[in-house]
Amino acid sequence: MADAVVFSPAFPATAWALGGMGPWTVTTVRAVLAALIAAIAGIAAVVALVCGAVTQRAGR
Template sequence: MRHKDSATATISIAVPAGSGAETTARTGTVLAAAGVVAFSLTFPATAWALDGLSAWTATALRIGLAGVVAAVALLVLRVAPPARRHWGGLAVV
């Protein structure tokens, strides 16, 4: 197979360098530690929730809490909303 016979495009789809927020190794370490702590608390939180709530109520509360955390993160980071052409695909997900 030659280069001209390739079925894949040679164009780059990566985000250009320098277009994102400035991050440091310390920021990455703090975010990684926060992720580990948050994940390690999911089992005890689920066990505690199921002692007093039904499985569906606990699920709904987890979804609601995740939505609130995501909304706050999007507002704090000032993330632009997706283009209208992407709304259909996001609704499916």
């Protein structure tokens, strides 16, 4: 159910984007946004792991 909610705007967003931009531009923008989201998630995971390791060393 969650996947339907998350991905349901994908087709209308594609149709809207292609109305104002070319297909390669839309593809590039989506790839850059996906890379940014992945980078932010990766950095957040590393920070969480480092903070957890520091907290365990401190005996908290």
